[in-house]
Amino acid sequence: MKSFNTITSTCVSMPAENVDTDQIIPARFLKATDREGFGDNLFRDWRFDAEGNPKPDFILNQTGVKGEVLIAGKNFGCGSSREHAAWALYDYGFRVVVSSFFADIFRNNALNNGLLPVQLPEDFIQDLFSALEQDPSLKATVDLTNQQFAILGSEKSSGFEINAHKKTCLLQGLDDIDYLINQRDQIIAYEQAGRKV
């Protein structure tokens, strides 16, 4: 996993609420056995029609809309546990997803892939949607070390929470598997203590 520190980027605004992982990446694109290339089908059925032509109204198809920060409506990533959703967002180029809350499994999947879920207050996000509608070229700075989200050249900023362990993992590019493998002695001790069911 690549390390994450600070990102400054334009934003992509997606106010829809309850965006489920079937929208992020439909099941028919889950047949691959590696982690590559899922970005091509990110938001597939919102982004393309049945013939594969881009739908002009969809935000990612609009001229000049790009960025590493996705600002999303509440309950982003609900539904299926498919980690392909996090892979698709990352592969497309997103590094941060901002929402007023995330579905639990998606949050873990994102964190395990270097995609930072930033949870901010609902009214702050509504303000962000309005500001981005006025000026789509606004840039956000996401500073993980100081746990700060800010809009460049404005007063708009907010702190965000992340657990200390996950923060360290992201800053150093470590994953949980490395951590757990180093815990194997303790895990074996747990098994030998007869607590297994």
Next chain:
Amino acid sequence: MSAKTLFEKVWDKHVVSQIQDGPSVIYIDRHFIHEVTSPQAFEGLRSRGIGVFRPDQTIATADHNVPTIDQHLPIKDKLSRLQVQKLTNNCQEFGLELYGLGHQYQGIVHVIGPELGITRPGMTIVCGDSHTSTHGAFGAIAFGIGTSEVEQVLATQCVLQPKPLSMKIEVDGPLASGVLSKDIILYVASKISTSGATGHFIEYTGSTIRGLSMEARMTICNMSIEMGARGGMIAPDDTTFEYLKGRKFGPHGVAWDYYLKQWKELYTDPDATFDASYKFDAADIVPMITYGTNPGMGMKITGRIPSGPDNQKALEYMGLTAGEQLLGKQINHVFIGSCTNSRIEDLRLVASLVKGKQKSPHVHAMVIPGSKQVEQQAKQEGLDQILEAAGFQLRQPGCSACLGMNEDKIPPGEYCVSTSNRNFEGRQGPGARTILASPLTAAATALAGCISDVREII
């Protein structure tokens, strides 16, 4: 000792260590894998040069991406065939038990775990599938995980998890005729919303829940995730123990007595508290259907679609309007199956309703058994003949049109009354419009050719 919830009793027993200001290291008793969310995890093990830490605690099956006809033939779709083959290869290479296509125990992962006695009270159970919450019906902590976490479990038999908040959902009173556990959970989801239980682990209690069979309880726990919950569980009782007795891989003899004593300790202490609580009266619950694009958008079958700005996008997709009644709406597709409703009791209910009747000519009605064992049982009981005589097609086990990964898709713009768990946009195929309901409502709809209230024909 302080009072504990059922969840806390099981959780505390499985904490290997606690990271300061971070998640817990949780030991996993049983790990289920399938073809779709596991290949990248095995690839991860290979690139680290490590094996599976506890191969006897992982069980594999092929379910998500398999055809539901002609399973004895090679899978036609190349990518699907390769993915299922990859699972076989990975299980061989890493020494894991696989109930692959054609095996007598193959089936939907959340159907086979319980029916084989692999799922037991007090366990921690994970799978790279959000409906792993199904196993909570046995008083297990069971939850869905991502592929990185699948790799964690393969490598160490543990996952890192933050401890969730607790939620109690109590349902009391007798259920009316024609009302099933699917209606209970669709009703609860309509009250709590698709995200109302996010961050929580649910315990379902109350006399209505106690009165349900194990299979009906599984339907309830299965859909915990549809309210955003990490999982849902029900304290084991005599119904649970009766179900477990004699199961293939369950404890037998002296071991049974040993475990039974432990299982009887699995309940929430009277003084234990929950972070959130809801209480519902079964008398308020009637057959339910959904009208929107998340499972929280449900209503009474006789109801009218509520209005509101939140509904607009969903209703546009569904081709429906606020104030409209769905009762009587023509339906061309009925899907009976999925990890929510594909067990033998579901098939028996459907068969009992359609026996001696005929489906409406324009309806395409599919019945997908949850496992080879369910399929066999259905045939032994003659349910296959009843279903086929009524025009319902009994196919072979798999996830099928619940998620439309295989060829069992609903055509664009068409409505499907489905016993599955999700009515998301495109879930059953691009442009497909899903209406969630119980097996009885689905069967009644297939007979009438339009959305029907089963209470009027039983």
